[in-house]
Amino acid sequence: MARTPALIAVVITAFVCASCTTAGSPSSTPPSAVTPSTSVTSTSPSATPTPSWSAEQEAANQAVDDYRAAIGTIEVDPAAFSEAQMTAILKKVAGGEVVTSNVGSYLSLKKRGFRFDGETSVLTNKVSSGSDASYGREVFVTRCLDQRALRVLDKDDREVTDSALGYSIPDFNLRQYTVVKRTGTPKFLVYGLAAVKGECGP
Numbered sequence: 001m002a003r004t005p006a007l008i009a010v011v012i013t014a015f016v017c018a019s020c021t022t023a024g025s026p027s028s029t030p031p032s033a034v035t036p037s038t039s040v041t042s043t044s045p046s047a048t049p050t051p052s053w054s055a056e057q058e059a060a061n062q063a064v065d066d067y068r069a070a071i072g073t074i075e076v077d078p079a080a081f082s083e084a085q086m087t088a089i090l091k092k093v094a095g096g097e098v099v100t101s102n103v104g105s106y107l108s109l110k111k112r113g114f115r116f117d118g119e120t121s122v123l124t125n126k127v128s129s130g131s132d133a134s135y136g137r138e139v140f141v142t143r144c145l146d147q148r149a150l151r152v153l154d155k156d157d158r159e160v161t162d163s164a165l166g167y168s169i170p171d172f173n174l175r176q177y178t179v180v181k182r183t184g185t186p187k188f189l190v191y192g193l194a195a196v197k198g199e200c201g202p
Contacts (some may be wrong), residue, residue, distance in 0.1 A: 011123035024075040057127040060139035060179040063188035067177070071102065076117065079155075094190040095180070113155035114165070121146045123172070123202070136182040144200035145173045174200035 028073070070093045074086055081089075085108055090099045109115065124144040130137045148171045154158040162168040178192030 002201075033192050052150075053127060054129070055065075055138065057091065057132045057139060058131070058189045059129050059139055059181075061125070061177045063093065063190060064141045064143070064177045067190040072199055074102075074106050075109070075115065078106045079113070079115070081106070083107060096191050098192060109152075114151065114152050115158055117153050118149040118151050120150055123200070133180070136180055136185070137188075138181075139179045139188065141177040141179055142196060142198075143175060143177070144198075145202075147171060147173055172200040176197050 074081055074089060074109050078086075079092060086103045087099060090102055094102070118162055122143050123146050124142075126142045128140040128142075130139045132138075144160045147169055150169055152165055152169070174196050176194050176196045177190050178194075179188045180191045
């Protein structure tokens with residue numbers, strides 16, 4: 001499994017989840033909200049940066065790759081990590097409720113003996129131009145993810161049903177990451193993740 005990304009929120013709580021933030025008028029703090037979506041893990045990195053991307057767009061895109069990679073290390077075996085370890089890993093690539101929501105989701109999986117298995121891949125990847133916000137610079141990265149090979153297993157390596165899991169994992173997931181570089185900090189972090197409407201699939 002990728003052992004790269006995944007779910008910001010598994011519901012972000014429901015693991016089929018993801019943390020979500022909305023774009024809107026800037027506030028004093030980066031957006032950080034959580035809404036259901038789906039967990040995702042992926043081995044394949046994002047598409048190669050396009051010649052038209054600015055250095056800022058490339059940095060924001062890399063932040064999403066780093067986030068997905070960090071999440072992937074946890075979701076493939078939540079039982080191997082303590083709450084403190086999960087939090088420390090996520091704080092290196094994300095901020096706000098994205099961290100707390102993901103940790104809560106993984107602790108729920110750990111308690112039930114569940115883990116994610118399988119790879120996801122990026123079918124499309126779009127990166128917006130950066131914009132100013134009161135808290136720094138903000139970029140939106142929108143990806144269509146192929147999750148057809150993703151599944152959840154129990155401690156005996158048996159596939160978990162949707163009813164037992166509490167939600168279903170869609171074959172394809174179009175999600176938008178809100179990536180923020182706060183004023184005075186060295187790099188972009190993922191502060192939000194939301195499902196968005198649009199075409200997503202082969």
